Amino acid sequence: MNLSAPLRFAVVGHPNEGKSSVVSTLAEDDTVPVGPFPGETRSCHVYPVIVDGRPIVEFIDTPGFQNPRHTLAWLEECGIRDEEAVKAFRIAHQDLPEYRHELELLRPIEEGAGIIYVVDGSRPLHKDDRAEMEILRRTGRPRLAIINFKDQDDRYLEEWKGAFRRNFNSVRVFNAHHANYAERIALLETLENIDQDWQPAMEQVISAFRRDWRQRLARTVDLICDLLEKSLGHVTLAKYDEKEKESAEERLKERFCRDLGELEQTFHQRIRRLFKHNIFKYQPPPNSALRDNLFSERVWKVLGLDRSQLTWAAALAGGAAGAGLDVAFTGISAGVFTATGALIGALSAYLGGENLARVKGMGPRLFGLRLLPSIGKIELKIGPLHNLQFFFVLIDRVLIFFSYVINWAHGRREPLPEDSPGEAREGYTAQWSDEQRRVAIRYFEALRNPDDVDRLEKRRLEFQAFLRHFLAGLSGENPE
Template identity: 50%
Template sequence: MVPEFAIIGHPNEGKSSVLSTLAEDDSVRVSPTPGETRECRVFPVVIDGREVLRFTDTPGFQNPGRVLSELKRLSGIASDPFVTFRSASAGDPELHDDRELLGPVVRGAGIIYVVDGSRPLRNVDRAEMEILRISARPRLAIINSKQADERHLEAWKNEFRQHFNSFRIFNAHRATYAERILLLEALQAIDQDWQQPLAEVIAAFRRDWASRNQRCTEIIADLLAAALSLRLEGKLAAGDDEEPCRQRLFADYQRQLAQLENGAHRQIQTLFKHNIFRSQLPPHSLLHEEIFSARSWQLLGLTRRQVVLVGGLGGAAIGAGIDVAALGHGLGLFTLFGTLAGGAGAFFGGKNLSSRARFLGQPLGGESLQIGPAKSLDLLFVLLNRALLFYRHTINWAHGRREGATPEGVVLWAGENFTHHWSAGKIRTCRDFFLLASGGKGDEESEERQQLQTMLADTLTEISTSEGPHRQ
């Protein structure tokens, strides 16, 4: 039988949000209006086409005091006071929600009790906990603090020690993959009967996560292959001014790179089951910057040390170490494009450009300007770091969190470089893939691509098992 857990609690404490995050299901209805959920709804967790676990969302308690006294009264006379209570209260609209939420308890579901730990404990909470305690179902309490206020935490914990098998702090808006696994492990411990099935669920979760990461390395490698090989050409007619043509070409190039990147990021979002709501990037995220902004290159490109490493790798010479100052100054990228194309550290390929640089007059006609394939390894690092930033943002965006919600207590962190510490071996793997990809062969099965993906898989594992952003 598939283990079932009912998410129970007072209205508006974050039950549905917790469920949405735990089940990675952003179709769960979350609402600021208390008491909107009137019926239970089952959310199966399906892995590899098989339901491994189900969570049931329930309406909030409306009359816990009354329900408790009814149950106590029935406990002497009914064989199962919960069943009797439910049938006896069937005609009473006032008890509708209370009756409904006890449905899964009666059919044997485990209980996950959710409270907002940022508010003080009240008598109604005690009545709710007492009801759950006398149900004798295995139960775990979750403290989902909607505000940063921690003054009441100790009181809640003390209360939970008396009424529950276990409790955990789990935040519906901030919980990470690692914290979801920890919660499942805690559920495993509350009842011996669930140990085995939940161990399988946890193993399935881990396998599923690893296969998503694997798929994500393909998405990133595909993006890099397409971006690094991107090549555009602009024809110059006799008498054409070269500058506008360059500008157009470069604008096109930027636009197409951005499209490729955007497509890859959307795939990552879908892979991690963000189907309905789009996560919001923190206001200062580097991902708001254009791919070719000086800040992107400064923070996400190769470090000086790595540029030296690239030089020492041997083999084909490769452009590395873009002059970031050139990206930022007034003349911007066109200068870089024009200058570098003819210069020693050629950034973009420039058919005819080096000769043209010497002839800066009117074009003779029938010539073409070319941009791409990429000539600088930095582009790989900028795109890779941006993809990793996006990955980290996506996996840490809890499904229960909705657009516009204020992320209390969440310290959203500035863009970071995931590759600054990479050593020569990893840089070489990137370099080898770069050579392949810029030669138009990055999407083919190859040793180089395989190595890149294996390395990326480790990086993704590291990112997903490291502490969440709010812990930093």
């Protein structure tokens, strides 16, 4: 099957029902104009889905029906056969502005596009809807109806389904604001089955979608490892006048924390781009752990591992007995966290009754100080913060962000209301099995000795394989 001419689907329906939002979500294109008032879309526009540089399927956004009952009346009275009648209608109404939208939306259908008819299932059916369905039936093209609920109200669902059964090859509920990857694939599978002629091409489209998604997950895993390695190995260096020595340490800590925050921001931008979110400025819900900065006390309370998990993990990562807590808390005693938030409280909670002093002074020095007498300056160094809990907190934050991004449909434009119930969840890593966590810890441990390139490479690969599987599960993709 030649895919150089991609399959086309015209997304049609009544004004303001969510057609453009559906196109936007299906094509993962947030440049599709969506608006609160009817008449936002006035002419057809083609939105391709590009995989490996090639359009594999195209969705056509169209204006809403303007005059469906008169259009149907003309078609019924013209005495011409169904498909021919649609053509005759076009010719007869070419210069009439009151039929401009009908002419525009019927054009791609006449040219061979399949039909995706969108309705807002939260309202009752009107005469106009019945007329629109009948017009579309008369085009003779394969048709799928999509019920897009703009409100929660599903009172009219059965009524809609009944009407669709008579006029459409298939019906699906598909929410333009909430549909995720798995639902997009399910919709494509429905399209595959409504016309036998489409099956070979749709099969290729679906497998290209799946391949593309797997590539994106693999890229996400690379970006996560890049962030982890950069963050854990980060060193901030600065020169200060000797007389500034008192304040220099605090300023350097702040810079260090800011640097790590910037690494995280860069990661967010890359993930957004990978998942084609150009305008997405997602503000996490108020109780989300992403609202606070990386080193805030709350973040360290809700993310990462709990005390017993951490003790176990630290012993595993530390290798020799006794080195465990050192690995888990390196850097904390050096006060990095107290610079930005009172982490010590959270840390005490982890340690329960244990003496914080046991942690203090253990582990490699986080600060370095060098005198440069020739230029009258001191050079201060902070990092790397090779801290096990930090490692798990970072992983949790990237997974939470990833989960928000992949579940944010491109058709959805309004930010979440400030009083929206929490989508926030606690971290994922505390839910991992011992074996899963062990794979992560082995990678963490290898990162402490980056000079052992072979070991690091091996453990990174193990961790990446696990993470790819985990991300696939989060996104509803069958990882096999």
